[in-house]
Structures are given as structure tokens and as C-alpha cells.
Amino acid sequence: MNRRQFLKQCSAFTGTLILSSCTGSLTSKKKTIKLTAKKKPNIIVLLTDDLGYSDLGCFNSEYIKTPNLDKLAAQGTKFTSCYAGAPLCSPSRAALLTGRNPARCGLYSYIPSTTTGHPMHLKTNETTIASILKKAGYQTAHFGKWHLNSSMNPKDGQPQPNDHGFDYSYGVDNYSRNSSTHKMLDPDNIWQNGSPVEKVSGLPADIYVNNAIDWLENKRDKNKPFFQYICFNEPHNPILEAKDLPQDIMKMYPPPIPEKDACYFATITNLDRQIGRFLKKLDELHLKENTFVVFLSDNGPLRDYSQNPLRGFKSQCYEGGIRTPGIIRFPGYTKPDTKNDEPISFVDLAPTFCKLAGTKMPADRVIDGTNILPIIKGGKIIRDAPLFWYFYKISPQAALREGDWIMIAKLKTEIPKSEHAFFSSHMKYIKKTPLVNFELYNVKNDIGQKHNLAKIETKRFEKMKKKMLELHKEVIAEGYTWADSDFKNTQWDNRPK
């Protein structure tokens, strides 16, 4: 029985059974955790952009100073096998918000930036965790990079954060940018709840933390729980220039460190400083104890060395593209200064937040993630299906993790590199191209994926290959087909057919 048939069968039973079976939380029943807090916990996601696995002090960076995130890790748990939803921005964010493989949601690649009218977006028939939490009595607020549509102007007709369950939104479609200087400094493309905001002075991390603090202090109803989804632009390219960064931070990275590297390091240290300012405000507002905080990166880095000791980069399904630094602090659940190497993924967040809020994920669709509270508490779970990644653009295009093992595969042919954006003509390729060249790694012993054990672990290889092929077939069959008509009257029409 495949998972879709299973889902169909589930729907004959009661809601409780549907949820527990289809999200894999039957297993977690064995280790039931009762939420004893009278008040529903607040939930905060701190999401960075293209931050590498070794770009934080607490994740073994040789150079980059991140005292505030190191402190957060010391107060909670560092997750060393934490996976993004995809090796690229838009699909990864779709996975975080829906708990589903992004290909199921029709998010196959990044959404080209601002005013281009690219049609790909997160459709409103997807149910986000913000919508679910809102129904459960939460206030929901989004800050910063959205990247699930190509325009934050509601008149352009694409769903906005407000259409996906956020009561409040203050951010940008993709980059924060000043239209005159084309820099991230002093952006003039921020939208607030569907209306444009005048130019705002400063760096994006400072601006979004200012707004997130203002929301906490002045805009929310203090009697209700909240969900803050704070999405930073840093340290994504273009890297900020030395003169635009705080000078006291630049002085931490003097020559002979090359200026380009110094600016990258300083960008992350400033990001850390802003996150520290935000966390200090949580303390001052006495919110620390009943708040679940998770820190993540949406995908691996482009910059060499930032991925160490992993293989591969952003856009690839090797570990360097999908494994991210993960930190969770949730007093009473996480033990201070602990490290956890159990695999967890963006798709697990929505089911976990549902559990925290005492509510359920939608029962009418496949949810790929699982409630990971047992892991956060130091235990283990058995998943209903292995974690699976698929990103059609760059080889290798698929990964499947089961226990300590990860299988990698490539698509039989590749889309020409010149076709960087997603076009409707790619649909045929996405739907029809088979996976080939399977590789197998034990990432517990071989985190750098240097030793392909496909010809040694033959039984495991065949078993995992079968599961990967099944999952690939399933998510591709479910994913929306973007048609030529979706691209009509946009500047993306008349592209390669």
C-alpha cells in the first residue's frame, strides 16, 4: 500500500486516528509528552538565508563570532543533523510552512525576484502552519523575506502572507533592496500588510528585529499566544560592503583577512547581534520560559568553506545543500547546553507546532513531517516515511535519509544551465525524468560523503532505492503542473519550450 492509498484508507476512521497515523505520531504515542503548561507556548522561528553549516561559533566556525547564538545554543539544544526543506529558498520555505515536500506544493525552484510577474507561488489550497495556529487562537506575524510569491503588491494577484494565515506581515518578496543603490542597505521595497512602506534606514536584520520587537511590545494582544516567523536576508548575496556594516564589527576581522571574507563574517556577526537584541527583549518581557525558539538556515551556502565539513553547496542534494545549523530552546523540553544528532527537518516543524498548540495538521493530504517533540526531549521517533528531498535543477537532485544512512540520486538528464529560472517547459522534464546513479553514504561515520557504499551495503541500497523511487513518483504525481497559460502575459512567457 503506498502512502496515498494509506491516506485514503485513513480517512475512513476518526480524526484522531487520521492524524496520528498519517503524520507518523503513532510512534510518538509510545513516548507521549503531556503539555503541562496552562498557557499555550509562543512559537518563534528565526530563519536565516544561505547560512552555512559551519558559519556559527557554536557550529565550529574558525573565524565568525556569534556570541548570542552560541548563548542560545548553550541555553538549549544544538541540532547537528537538522535539514532544510530543500537546497533553495522558495521550496525550503514552502516545506517549513506546510510540513510537506515542496514538490507536492508545486514549489519546484526559487521564485524570480520582484515585479517580474513569475507565476510560481504557494497556492492558497496549501494550508500553512500560520493558518492552523491562527485557528487555534494564536496571533501570527511574519517579518522579512517571504519568497513564496513574486510580488508583495496584492494588486498583482498572488497570495500574500495575510492570505496564508498571517495576521500581520512586514517584509519583502525576496531581497530587501534600495532601488537607487541596489544594495540591501536602506531598503525601499518593504510591504506592510499589503501596503508599501517608505524607505527604511539600516540593514535588513536590524530593521526586521526592530519591527519584530515593536510588534511584541505594541501590536499584539498580550493575552493570546503568538507565532512569529522572522526571516532574515543575511548572509545571502550580495554581501554587504565594509562601509555599510557596523565598524566595531568590521574591526573584529582585520587584514590579512580578505575584505570579501571580512564582510561576510561581519554580516553574520551583525545578524547575531540583532538576534541577541531580540532574545534580550524576550527576557525583558518575561517571555523566555513559555516560548519555543528555533533558529535555522533555509539552505546551504554558496560560499566555499561555509559548508565544512559537508559535501556540496546550495542547490545540491548533498549534505552541504540541505543540512543547516539548528538550535532549539524550549525551557522544560530542551536541556541546557546539549547536542542532538537525530535527523530533523523543516517538514517536522508544522506538525510539532500543532502538537504544542494542541491542534492538528490537515487530514486530507500527505504530511511528510512528524511531531519531533520526543526528539527535542532527548528521545527518538520512528518515521512513517523517510525524509526525502527533490530539487530538479542541480545535480544531484534527490536525497533520502533513513537512520544514519543517506541515499543520493541524479536525474537522467539535466536542464541546460542557461535556463536558470523555472519555466512551464520544465514541467515535462520534472514529471518524466527518471532518477539514476544512486549513491549511498553512512553520514554518521562519513559526514563528508566521501565513501559511496552502494556496492557494499547492497541490501540496504536496494531497500532505500525502492523507497526513494516510490516517494519520487508520489510527490511528482501530486505536484501542480504550471502550464503555459500560467505564464501568459508575464515577461516569462515565450521562454524555452
Ligand SMILES: [Ca+2]
Ligand atoms: Ca536561501
